[in-house]
Amino acid sequence: QSALTQPRSVSGSPGQSVTISCTGTSSNVGYYDYVSWYQQHPDKAPKLVIYDVSQRPSGVPGRFSGSKSGNTASLTISGLQADDEADYYCCSYAGSYNLIFGGGTKLTVL
Amino acid sequence: QVQLVESGGGVVQPGRSLRLSCAASGFTFSAYDMHWVRQAPGKGLEWVALVWSDGTKKYYADSVKGRFTISRDNSKNTLSLQINSVRAEDSAVYYCAREFLTGYYYYFHYWGQGTLVTVSS
Numbered sequence: 196q197s198a199l200t201q202p203r204s205v206s207g208s209p210g211q212s213v214t215i216s217c218t219g220t221s222s223n224v225g226y227y228d229y230v231s232w233y234q235q236h237p238d239k240a241p242k243l244v245i246y247d248v249s250q251r252p253s254g255v256p257g258r259f260s261g262s263k264s265g266n267t268a269s270l271t272i273s274g275l276q277a278d279d280e281a282d283y284y285c286c287s288y289a290g291s292y293n294l295i296f297g298g299g300t301k302l303t304v305l
Numbered sequence: 306q307v308q309l310v311e312s313g314g315g316v317v318q319p320g321r322s323l324r325l326s327c328a329a330s331g332f333t334f335s336a337y338d339m340h341w342v343r344q345a346p347g348k349g350l351e352w353v354a355l356v357w358s359d360g361t362k363k364y365y366a367d368s369v370k371g372r373f374t375i376s377r378d379n380s381k382n383t384l385s386l387q388i389n390s391v392r393a394e395d396s397a398v399y400y401c402a403r404e405f406l407t408g409y410y411y412y413f414h415y416w417g418q419g420t421l422v423t424v425s426s
Contacts, residue, residue, distance in 0.1 A: 198349070229411040233350070240400060240416035241350065252405070252414070284350050288411045292364035294340075294352040 196289050199224065199297035206303040212273040215300045217285030218266055223295055225266035229288035232261060232270045235299075236281045245270060272302070280304040307331040307415045309401050314420030317391050327384040327401030327417055335359070335379040338410040341386045343397040344419075353399070354386065355410055369395075388422070396424045 200218040207213040217224065217232075224230060230248045233241035243252055245261035248268060258274045268287070272279055285297040313325040325341075341353040354375040355364045363375050374387040384401050398421050402413035 231412045233413070235350075240418060241413070242416075243405065243412055243414050246405060246412045286350075286352075286412075292355055292362075292410075293366070294355075294411065296350045296352065299349040 201297040223287040223289040309417035311420035334382040
């Protein structure tokens with residue numbers, strides 16, 4: 196299956212909100228509610244920030260939220276902080292024990 | 306605390322084989338499904354393989370099926386990835402990752418620091 200589609204980059208000023216989209220198909224994002232988001236700082240391992248479309252693991256700030264409509268999932272980060280600057284990847288279950296990532300989005304905090 | 310430490314990466318010639326390992330600690334290894342995820346230099350993440358907690362079931366991305374073998378030794382808390390007939394496109398940082406909750410293999414909760422594989426003649 197092809198990678199999920201994410202914008203290559205987004206940006207926002209401190210305190211603002213940004214939304215990153217993740218578009219798949221009716222065979223992955225549109226069919227399953229097993230969508231997750233990962234934050235990756237340079238030269239670091241990824242970190243899970245959203246699972247089950249909109250749930251936050253313990254320790255992830257409430258500024259991170261997720262949603263889904265049809266074949267598109269979204270990650271919204273409100274109250275942007277300098278440390279939010281990172282790459283963000285969405286991931287969806289695609290059935291038959293397959294998992295598929297998006298191409299990644301670079302978030303720049305201006 | 307949960308720790309995952311990968312090893313075994315390095316420079317390998319095309320067509321050769323390589324075995325990566327991941328030493329787990331800080332949790333009941335035998336209770337969790339485990340994954341390998343890779344990231345080519347400057348590129349995005351790619352799921353590679355999944356093995357059930359008891360090692361009985363294994364699943365692979367189409368891009369590696371037939372060349373990669375995931376395995377685990379629950380007595381040694383170790384996850385492995387055997388890579389055969391390596392290709393240039395296998396060059397990447399390879400991460401081992403633990404599932405979020407037992408039986409909830411859809412998500413990668415804990416990650417190792419990664420081990421770099423470079424395929425070059």
